[in-house]
Amino acid sequence: MNQLEQLEHVLQEKGVKYEIIKHEGPIKTAQEGAAFLGIEIGQTAPALVLRAGNEYCALIVSGDRGRVNLEETAALMGYDSLKMASPKQVLQLTGQEVGSVSLMLPLPCIVDRKLFRYPFVYGGTGEPGSTLKISPQALEQLNEVVAYLD
Template sequence: MLALEELEHYLLQNESNFEIIAHQTPIRSTRDAEQYFDIKKAAPTLILQTNLGLTALIASSQRGRLDFGYLKEAFGYTKLKMADKKAVVERTGYSPGAIPLIGHGLPCIFDTNLLALDYIYGGSGDELHTLKIVPTDVIRLNTVISFLE
């Protein structure tokens, strides 16, 4: 688990194109997020429980509701569901809703729709800060195992 300062140091060390945006209250809804960034560029990190263990899914908010049956088939999983909160905290140190785009330590599925954007906005690991970053840096700094087309 990376503290906010450690995340910033890691991103600087890896020559990432990013900004950390502070806000007064946690972002819990689209309406909350609109105050700080273009929600069409939001990229939440969801943690999935699969037959192979926990996996992060970084998906475009523009994708809408995810079809877990499709994801299960597309990636060859025999089991796929949202991960249990306790399992997420135990494995990553982060609570769901505060999972960072980078630094969660999980294998990752990345939504290729995000590559059309100049920047994406997602978790920083701290619910009072949002990470703005170039999508290719997210791919480069994670262990991406698959791409969601």
């Protein structure tokens, strides 16, 4: 079962309403995704993998947030500091390439409260040629949410 099939299996099992939108190749930026999908940039929901020493977590952030303050995010999690995980670490932890990381993650998650302004958000499926459309509340069903970014 590939990444997309695994994701769809879990979505169906949990009764989450979703849509998989197919496209040619990866969408690399929030701006590119918003333009392609015809949505507000805030509805894009990139999933970032962060590292604190040997511990990892994920951040699902609204595309209109701009730069994330990693010091504040680290404090929220009780870490001294947080850094972006390397592309190699992301691949090892998730089995996915940076830029296609699924909105369903095997890591503790921080979710941006800004996403809850929208009925639907759009993010990765683990496969570069598709995007997942789900409600922001579904992020809580799919992940171990440990904190919220205000």
